[in-house]
Amino acid sequence: MFDQEVDVHDPSSFRRVIGRLWYLVNTRCDVCFAVQFVNQFIQRPTIHHHHHVVEHILQYIKVAPAQDLSYSRKSDLHIKACSDSDWASCSITRHSTTRFCIFLGESLVSWKNKKQSTVSRLSSKAKYRVLTSMSCELQWLPFLLKDLDTIISNMTCLYCDSQYAKHIALNNNFYERSKHIDIDCHVVRERLQQIFFTFSLFAL
Amino acid sequence: MAKGYIQREDIDFTNTYSPVAKSTTIHMILVVVVIKDWYLEQLDVDNAFLHGASMKKFIWRFPLKSSMQNQASQQWYEKLTSYILTIGFIQSLVDSSLFIKKTKNSFVALLLYVDVDDIILVGDNINEIISVNKSLNSVLKIKDLRKLKYFLDLEIAGTKKGIHIFQKKYALETLEDTKMLGAKRAATPMQKKS
Numbered sequence: 024m025f026d027q028e029v030d031v032h033d034p035s036s037f038r039r040v041i042g043r044l045w046y047l048v049n050t051r052c053d054v055c056f057a058v059q060f061v062n063q064f065i066q067r068p069t070i071h072h073h074h075h076v077v078e079h080i081l082q083y084i085k086v087a088p089a090q091d092l093s094y095s096r097k098s099d100l101h102i103k104a105c106s107d108s109d110w111a112s113c114s115i116t117r118h119s120t121t122r123f124c125i126f127l128g129e130s131l132v133s134w135k136n137k138k139q140s141t142v143s144r145l146s147s148k149a150k151y152r153v154l155t156s157m158s159c160e161l162q163w164l165p166f167l168l169k170d171l172d173t174i175i176s177n178m179t180c181l182y183c184d185s186q187y188a189k190h191i192a193l194n195n196n197f198y199e200r201s202k203h204i205d206i207d208c209h210v211v212r213e214r215l216q217q218i219f220f221t222f223s224l225f226a227l
Numbered sequence: 228m229a230k231g232y233i234q235r236e237d238i239d240f241t242n243t244y245s246p247v248a249k250s251t252t253i254h255m256i257l258v259v260v261v262i263k264d265w266y267l268e269q270l271d272v273d274n275a276f277l278h279g280a281s282m283k284k285f286i287w288r289f290p291l292k293s294s295m296q297n298q299a300s301q302q303w304y305e306k307l308t309s310y311i312l313t314i315g316f317i318q319s320l321v322d323s324s325l326f327i328k329k330t331k332n333s334f335v336a337l338l339l340y341v342d343v344d345d346i347i348l349v350g351d352n353i354n355e356i357i358s359v360n361k362s363l364n365s366v367l368k369i370k371d372l373r374k375l376k377y378f379l380d381l382e383i384a385g386t387k388k389g390i391h392i393f394q395k396k397y398a399l400e401t402l403e404d405t406k407m408l409g410a411k412r413a414a415t416p417m418q419k420k421s
Contacts, residue, residue: 091393
């Protein structure tokens with residue numbers, strides 16, 4: 024698609040910048056999506072499409088290089104997780120995007136903003152995929168807290184904006200139409216049944 | 228791999244055996260430390276000693292054969308890990324870079340990454356932390372024990388209300404590297420579709 028574009032003359036330094044930006048995502052979840060987007064093109068970056076995107080990210084970082092994550096003393100120890108998906112958001116491959124962020128009390132501890140590896144024909148499927156990858160992340164956090172001699176005060180709460188995804192997770196019956204998300208279903212449902220977390224809906 | 232961005236394949240590594248620095252682990256530890264008002268200390272390990280511990284005279288920073296480098300840091304890591312286990316720590320199952328020592332009235336957690344010259348100690352009992360520092364000092368040359376401020380390019384600043392983690396130095400270095408310090412500013416990380 025980008026063949027007619029001019030290649031970046033020094034791809035290795037381009038890759039190095041992307042590598043540095045990836046590391047910056049450790050405290051900057053706001054650039055996470057942009058960095059992962061441009062990271063897809065490190066094999067053969069072009070000036071127009073990719074170099075300019077990187078420049079734009081750097082210009083954005085320049086606004087507030089000391090942007091921080093704040094962890095408050097007065098926070099409780101309650102894991103909350105919010106999920107979202109952007110269905111078919113990639114204009115080239117039409118893959119959806121997985122997005123979630125996990126809070127411990129008021130403090131943001133984990134996030135992901137990544138293109139899904141396969142195409143989803145239904146938006147609910149994309150949403151459900153997000154729930155699956157989020158629940159995998161959620162599963163090990165209580166173990167880590169336990170290792171840190173800490174007990175979570177309330178049950179993990181999972182926020183999701185899809186009524187449909189919630190129904191699939193809570194409903195034990197499988198329908199033929201939802202067969203294609205069988206595996207993802209089982210992953211989330213199994214954890215729900217083990218009472219790893221509860222479900223909440225965002226106000227729509 | 229901690230700070231993986233400075234490494235190049237075949238020169239700096241051929242296979243990765245060492246524990247990956249999980250940013251979630253670091254974030255979680257910091258949150259717990261803040262809420263529980265624990266001590267957060269950093270051990271500054273003398274670099275030359277650290278990498279000379281397992282090989283004779285081995286200077287780490289020079290581009291030697293990757294296999295030798297691998298061996299040295301692996302040997303060092305294994306040696307240190309086994310020592311940490313003998314002084315009462317247990318390796319965490321969820322993150323292999325985390326070690327825990329729990330007694331009746333104290334709790335100490337230790338974070339250890341290969342290729343990084345610092346060891347992080349957190350816990351509720353400063354005496355226990357000091358005694359861990361002392362016993363580590365017998366096998367490592369530790370420069371000093373101090374409050375954690377800079378680790379893996381993360382800057383950590385404590386205030387009355389809590390702590391802040393940021394990467395200002397790292398971000399500015401990135402801008403300088405790319406000669407973007409004088410560039411104009413952008414309000415959003417990505418441009419709108421045009």
